[in-house]
Amino acid sequence: MALQAHALTITQVEASFEQPGRVEIRVQIDLTPFLGPGAYHALSVADGAAQRVGVEKLLPEILQGLQLYAGADRLQPVFEGSVLPRGTPDDFLDPMVDKYTGLRFHATLPAGGAPLQLVVAYDTRVPHPVAFTARVPAAGIATTDMIDTDGAQSDPFDWAAAAPKADPAPGASAPAPEPPRPPWYRELATYLRTGFHHIVPEGTDHILFVLGLFFLGITWRNLLAQTTVFTVAHATTLFLSTYGIFSLPSRWVEPAIALSIAFIALENVWSPKLGPGRLAVVFCFGLVHGLGFASSLQEVPFPRHDFLVALLGFNFGVDFGQLFIIGLAFLAVGWFRKRPWFRARVAVPCSLAIAATGLFWAGQRILFYWF
Numbered sequence: 001m002a003l004q005a006h007a008l009t010i011t012q013v014e015a016s017f018e019q020p021g022r023v024e025i026r027v028q029i030d031l032t033p034f035l036g037p038g039a040y041h042a043l044s045v046a047d048g049a050a051q052r053v054g055v056e057k058l059l060p061e062i063l064q065g066l067q068l069y070a071g072a073d074r075l076q077p078v079f080e081g082s083v084l085p086r087g088t089p090d091d092f093l094d095p096m097v098d099k100y101t102g103l104r105f106h107a108t109l110p111a112g113g114a115p116l117q118l119v120v121a122y123d124t125r126v127p128h129p130v131a132f133t134a135r136v137p138a139a140g141i142a143t144t145d146m147i148d149t150d151g152a153q154s155d156p157f158d159w160a161a162a163a164p165k166a167d168p169a170p171g172a173s174a175p176a177p178e179p180p181r182p183p184w185y186r187e188l189a190t191y192l193r194t195g196f197h198h199i200v201p202e203g204t205d206h207i208l209f210v211l212g213l214f215f216l217g218i219t220w221r222n223l224l225a226q227t228t229v230f231t232v233a234h235a236t237t238l239f240l241s242t243y244g245i246f247s248l249p250s251r252w253v254e255p256a257i258a259l260s261i262a263f264i265a266l267e268n269v270w271s272p273k274l275g276p277g278r279l280a281v282v283f284c285f286g287l288v289h290g291l292g293f294a295s296s297l298q299e300v301p302f303p304r305h306d307f308l309v310a311l312l313g314f315n316f317g318v319d320f321g322q323l324f325i326i327g328l329a330f331l332a333v334g335w336f337r338k339r340p341w342f343r344a345r346v347a348v349p350c351s352l353a354i355a356a357t358g359l360f361w362a363g364q365r366i367l368f369y370w371f
Helices: 037-044 048-065 089-093 184-199 204-214 220-242 250-270 276-299 307-336 342-370
Strands: 011-019 022-030 066-070 078-083 100-108 116-120 130-136 141-147
Touching: 011 066, 011 116, 022 066, 037 048, 037 089, 048 066, 048 078, 048 100, 116 130, 116 141, 141 184, 184 307, 204 220, 204 250, 204 276, 204 307, 204 342, 220 276, 220 307, 250 276, 250 342, 307 342
Parallel strands: 011 130
Antiparallel strands: 011 022, 022 100, 066 116, 078 100, 130 141
């Protein structure tokens, strides 16, 4: 399991229409909210029978949180099996490490061919956002809908015309219709929220980097210059990497991100003024962070239609999360920025704490990837 700097915990639900009259359901879910890290690790190393019993105890709550409907009829998924993650106890304690359990179900479809929808229940412990993918493999049809709040539901997926039939007419070859696509502005709003969630609350290391920028002389000129350069840089490599034009392996990117946090914070201590050198450093580190964002996007099932809209939405969501962190920091300590004691008592100690955290993460990631 890779230790990732920009991990995004996302629940994935896939409904696949492969046989007449039934739907195959696959769920990728992190069980930490249900079990806690210790019990989750213990279940992952238990024997097969104990794993099945442990997972089956959680299924009622999971299926209550993730409800599939065909019209007004709620489907009753039949559990087939599971695959649990592997890792050390420290991996299960680390929020940056993926710990997804794969669950397999099938369900009988009611007569009538009503469209399929996923409903995420209120007060569920299922991690958000939830990516719901519905597909008909034989027809080459697939749609993805992101659900990021309790009590929300996906768009209806009209599967009846495209799914395999029990008794197909000889020689029939009518093209399967594409299901209706959600409007572009809904895709934009959905991925804006996903990008924001990727920073707040999940992007701990990105938050520390932004705070490192914040503590270099708290003036709007300094903040605007640094955040603009950083945004342009990480957007550049995010797009290049997502489109397959340029990328680097995680073994280089993840330690570099941690070292960038430490460097920026330490520079606040020894060189507390904004200059061209600082902006060049921020730009270079922004390029690295963009590669980290692109790595995390491998877990996000972007729609094939309106792909650019979804990618832009995610990037802007990241930027809004960044501005949100700066706003909170300014509200917390910005009032005192002109006091003579501010640098010695606030900016320097906070920068040193950020640097220490970055160095610790760098050492952790170097050991993980290289040894």
